[in-house]
Amino acid sequence: MGLHMARTPPRAALRKLVGAQITRVRRHGKYLLLDTDREVAILVHLGMTGRLRIHRAADPRVAHTHVVLGLGDRELRFIDARRFGQFDVVARGKERDHPALAVLGPDALDQAIDVPALLATAKDKRTTLKALVLDQRVIAGVGNIYASEALWRARLRPTQRTHKLTAPAAQRLAAAIREVLERALDNGGTTLSDFVDADGAAGENADYLWVYGRAGRPCPRCKTEIRRSVLQGRATYFCPTCQTP
DNA sequence: ATCACGACCTGGAGGC
DNA sequence: TGCCTCCAGGTCGTGA
Numbered sequence: 001m002g003l004h005m006a007r008t009p010p011r012a013a014l015r016k017l018v019g020a021q022i023t024r025v026r027r028h029g030k031y032l033l034l035d036t037d038r039e040v041a042i043l044v045h046l047g048m049t050g051r052l053r054i055h056r057a058a059d060p061r062v063a064h065t066h067v068v069l070g071l072g073d074r075e076l077r078f079i080d081a082r083r084f085g086q087f088d089v090v091a092r093g094k095e096r097d098h099p100a101l102a103v104l105g106p107d108a109l110d111q112a113i114d115v116p117a118l119l120a121t122a123k124d125k126r127t128t129l130k131a132l133v134l135d136q137r138v139i140a141g142v143g144n145i146y147a148s149e150a151l152w153r154a155r156l157r158p159t160q161r162t163h164k165l166t167a168p169a170a171q172r173l174a175a176a177i178r179e180v181l182e183r184a185l186d187n188g189g190t191t192l193s194d195f196v197d198a199d200g201a202a203g204e205n206a207d208y209l210w211v212y213g214r215a216g217r218p219c220p221r222c223k224t225e226i227r228r229s230v231l232q233g234r235a236t237y238f239c240p241t242c243q244t245p
Numbered sequence: 246a247t248c249a250c251g252a253c254c255t256g257g258a259g260g261c
Numbered sequence: 262t263g264c265c266t267c268c269a270g271g272t273c274g275t276g277a
Contacts, residue, residue: 006254045272046271047254047270047271047272048254048269048270048271049254049256049269064255080254081254081255081256082253082255082269082271083254083255084253084254085271086272100272125247125248126247126248127247127248127249131248134271136271136272143271144269144271145270146270190270192269192270193256193257193269193270194256194269194270195270231249232248232249232250233249233250233251234270235269
């Protein structure tokens with residue numbers, strides 16, 4: 001496999017998994033944790049194109065298969081064409097010491113979003129609402145699609161400065177983030193091109209997006225044409241009428 | 246310290 | 262057909 005791999009652990013770390021049984025799967029933000037009956041857990045981030053799938057051991061390995069863990073006559077495979085993903089082994093109980101996990105804020109769905117804390121964070125910053133929602137240190141788990149969706153739902157302009165966020169707007173934003181993520185999960189996730197779930201199925205949520213990828217089409221609330229802009233290098237979609245600046 | 250930008254990668258889509 | 266450019270769900274390092 002050579003040097004061109006996704007971020008993967010040294011073989012010595014992977015060897016700690018030999019004989020282990022995966023006992024449960026957890027998630028914090030965009031990171032998955034696969035606990036085992038040993039003193040180690042598997043940490044996975046799928047990046048943009050990562051997949052974690054169970055295959056029969058006899059199935060051919062597709063290109064960009066970076067990690068293979070044998071499971072009897074089956075295999076757990078980590079496949080990632082763009083190599084933006086991560087696959088690592090962490091000591092049990094030391095998960096929060098891992099640099100990727102240490103900086104994460106509370107998970108968006110794990111418990112109710114702390115609105116006063118969100119408001120306080122917003123007051124201290126000079127960036128945009130879009131950047132705030134995408135900042136994994138503030139709330140973990142919201143990606144670029146759902147940032148646009150949540151801001152539309154909360155009727156907030158992505159370019160609005162965070163320190164101007166009002167308490168009612170923060171409340172709307174917190175509710176919108178949860179609503180958008182739960183809706184996406186109900187619909188099996190958003191497949192634009194690559195995403196498939198653990199069983200290999202595409203998600204249907206792209207059919208239900210309000211604004212993301214819908215520039216020039218009518219806002220579902222007010223029929224104004226949705227606009228696309230670029231904020232910090234990321235595509236951003238919004239309604240210029242009903243998302244107040 | 247905070248913020249915005251480019252880099253990191255591959256592959257698919259569309260123009261010519 | 263083929264070659265080119267642009268675009269993509271994320272994060273990280275850099276320099277202002």
